[in-house]
Amino acid sequence: MGIDQRFTRHFAERFSGLNVLETCTGAGFSTISLARTAKHVITVEIDESIQKKAISNIRKAGLSEKVSFLLGSILETETIKKIPKVDAVFIDPDWAVTGPDHIYRFQKSNTQPPADLVLRNMLNMTDNVAIVLPPFISVEEFEGLPEHEREKLCLGESHELFCLYFGDLIKSLGETEFRVTE
Numbered sequence: 001m002g003i004d005q006r007f008t009r010h011f012a013e014r015f016s017g018l019n020v021l022e023t024c025t026g027a028g029f030s031t032i033s034l035a036r037t038a039k040h041v042i043t044v045e046i047d048e049s050i051q052k053k054a055i056s057n058i059r060k061a062g063l064s065e066k067v068s069f070l071l072g073s074i075l076e077t078e079t080i081k082k083i084p085k086v087d088a089v090f091i092d093p094d095w096a097v098t099g100p101d102h103i104y105r106f107q108k109s110n111t112q113p114p115a116d117l118v119l120r121n122m123l124n125m126t127d128n129v130a131i132v133l134p135p136f137i138s139v140e141e142f143e144g145l146p147e148h149e150r151e152k153l154c155l156g157e158s159h160e161l162f163c164l165y166f167g168d169l170i171k172s173l174g175e176t177e178f179r180v181t182e
């Protein structure tokens with residue numbers, strides 16, 4: 001699964017030529033798009049079996065030389081210490097921790113890793129951060145964040161995701177839209 005490749009390719013355009021930290025790897029679909037445009041990607045994943053799938057997917061895509069894999073939690077100092085200086089960060093937290101009663105929220109986030117916490121931590125590392133979020137979050141929850149672009153990503157008429165961009169990744173402040181017409 002993972003994010004639609006038309007969206008990951010779109011995100012990746014903003015990371016062209018950069019040294020990028022990605023969290024979290026998952027099966028590596030966004031990593032593949034990032035690796036195609038970025039100078040280099042270091043990608044962090046907490047689950048070893050999932051990381052193995054990503055390593056295999058990235059090998060099949062012929063991109064192994066562009067990607068370094070780091071096993072660990074992005075919330076742990078031990079993991080952070082192993083990350084070299086990067087130009088920008090791409091965050092894709094896990095919203096699949098859901099059941100029918102899952103409440104989508106950003107503040108005091110119930111994702112893994114918590115979206116609000118990981119965003120704050122990454123903004124301490126660099127100003128240039130993008131975070132992918134589900135469409136069900138009330139935009140009032142983004143109030144108080146540093147200035148950013150809030151992009152609505154749509155497949156046809158369906159709003160699929162938000163992506164918030166900070167720092168040099170911003171193209172235009174405020175709300176923007178990217179629509180894939182099928």
Ligand SMILES: C[S@@+](CC[C@H](N)C(=O)[O-])C[C@H]1O[C@@H](n2cnc3c(N)ncnc32)[C@H](O)[C@@H]1O
Nearest residue numbers: 002024026027028029030046073074092112113
């Ligand atoms: C939404 S998936 C990433 C999907 C990926 N971007 C893709 O396009 O294939 C989120 C991943 O975050 C991982 N994860 C959860 N908590 C984490 C943490 N604290 N540190 C690093 N990775 C974590 C999960 O194991 C899961 O694989």
